[in-house]
Amino acid sequence: MRVLIAEDHMELAETVAMGLRQDGMAVDLALDGREAVYLATLHDYDVVVLDRDLPVLHGDEVCRTLVEEGGRARILMLTASGTVEDRVDGLGLGADDYLTKPFAFAELIARVRALARRTQPALPPVLTHGDLILDSARRTARRDGRRLELSPKEFAVLELLLAARSSVVSAEELLERAWDQAADPFTNTVKVTISRLRRKLGDPPVIETVPHAGYRI
Numbered sequence: 001m002r003v004l005i006a007e008d009h010m011e012l013a014e015t016v017a018m019g020l021r022q023d024g025m026a027v028d029l030a031l032d033g034r035e036a037v038y039l040a041t042l043h044d045y046d047v048v049v050l051d052r053d054l055p056v057l058h059g060d061e062v063c064r065t066l067v068e069e070g071g072r073a074r075i076l077m078l079t080a081s082g083t084v085e086d087r088v089d090g091l092g093l094g095a096d097d098y099l100t101k102p103f104a105f106a107e108l109i110a111r112v113r114a115l116a117r118r119t120q121p122a123l124p125p126v127l128t129h130g131d132l133i134l135d136s137a138r139r140t141a142r143r144d145g146r147r148l149e150l151s152p153k154e155f156a157v158l159e160l161l162l163a164a165r166s167s168v169v170s171a172e173e174l175l176e177r178a179w180d181q182a183a184d185p186f187t188n189t190v191k192v193t194i195s196r197l198r199r200k201l202g203d204p205p206v207i208e209t210v211p212h213a214g215y216r217i
Helices: 010-022 033-042 059-068 084-092 105-117 152-163 171-178 189-201
Strands: 002-006 026-030 047-051 074-079 097-100 126-129 132-135 140-143 208-210 214-216
Touching: 002 010, 002 033, 002 171, 010 026, 010 105, 026 033, 033 047, 033 059, 047 059, 047 105, 059 074, 074 105, 097 105, 126 152, 132 152, 152 171, 152 189, 171 189, 171 214
Parallel strands: 002 026, 002 047, 047 074, 074 097
Antiparallel strands: 126 132, 132 140, 208 214
């Protein structure tokens, strides 16, 4: 899952980003509204966490622009004002959800994940393939009853492959969905992560390489 955080308060933005990354998400940051719109044109985000009071380009304008461009990203608007009128205004602009500052971080994660599920066909919270079981809600994976100690990126890649239901997922799509803007598209980071994941999954192998196409379960 890839998330854009548009928040001009650097410390808050980095804190939220750190927490979402620890929960297995790929996160990009924008510190003003113009940068948020620019990044949203470059990447296919699942969720945009949007501060309403952004500099350069106001959060309302960012929201309106993203909605008019018809992207699939869901928008969670943040604001320091929790009045009914503000919530109604934000939702009226096209935001999908609204959260008032200060907020409980666990609630933010839950809302982001709930919105992300709406960007794609509904999937069960537990994904399985033979003796391989991945629980997205509890962030756990097991094979043949053995718990797998996966890094956040390994978990994200495995989740994407299982969600594809045996369809091929390209290395480019894995890079776009599981890594953030700091990832170098010309490195072999996806190949290395797949290799590590295969070792942890053990035998018999469950991840197939499809030449010139990508990977599939």
